[in-house]
Amino acid sequence: MIACIEDTAIPVCMVGLLYALPTTQLTRRLLAEGRLFPADDQTQSGDQCTAGLNFETKRPRRDVLNDYRTVLKAIYDPVAYFGRVRRLGRMLKRERAHRMIKGDLRSFARLILRIHRAGPGTAGQFWRMLIDCALHNHKAVPYVIMTSALYLHLGPFSRQVIAEIDREIANVDQGHKQVMPIMQPAKEVLVPA
Template structure:
């Protein structure tokens, strides 16, 4: 009943740069709403740090996430993975940091931007923390869950299986310790769904359970990004040496 959608960015120039033109040919809000109305829950991916970003992208990304009512958004910093077109381009431009070619996977949350960014690195990091702080605030998160609960059209109610009730009781116990204001927003959302679309109740409960991880994790990431911003401001962060592009071998003249 769920699907992951790589929205990546609400910025058209960024989508064209990454060759995701299909995301520019239709309204993102209407497309996501259509999926929700088909009874399918959407998770989405967003990335900060593209070369095409001409200024702050934080508010545009926050607005996109709110307008589409997608509760679970995997927002990360751009990371150049080995053997990709992005890595080859950055290497040719002399912007890829040394050591990146040995990395097989990237922690896009706290170890992204393994290259020299077009925008000031601090600005990219600040945009990233701004987005995370906004979308995983309890009011914003459960507001999106509440709107999702009204849109999600399920033909049949969820069939209870062994352990569902125990998991729900555990959620009720833990939601009170998930941070200030979280429990109140949860109960407001749950009541709204029960009144307007009770068939969606099991799915908004599942989405609420995800916040037990996403809320604290987002705050941990923000804390680490704040430390990196502090290092940039104080001059403690120094860019690693960039890899030099490999020059093609020249034929030996006879």
């Protein structure tokens, strides 16, 4: 997954854990296999980042959670994120430059102030990416700036999700939060008389 994201230079990636939604074929299959957790143990938050795995996984749950954590940590590391934005900036084919509007300069100034507080290593990677774009494809600068602004949410959010996944892994390691899947009721078998 990490290699695919890096190879395609997709800056904003929605990565989540699988959640079996009600009335789907997956839910029916998991129910039939006795692997679906009871509905009262399932979250209704709609948070696709931490609410997944409402079923007993075939691989060890800890391994699945750790793999997810590894993907998030890798793709939202400032070096990786701004590296993808830099590559995106080089790939964008713009025939004409973006026309500045009144709020653009103010928004850019706010981004500059906030990017320096967005976590270790973020500001340096931002400036490296911005200079690279200005030198190699100046018409793409407004677009890489907009994509960079998304990191102000995505960077901290990914760290928050990683912390939540770390807590979930600790619970699994301690034997907590072991929910027994619900079993599908046995079907009546008619035996000829």
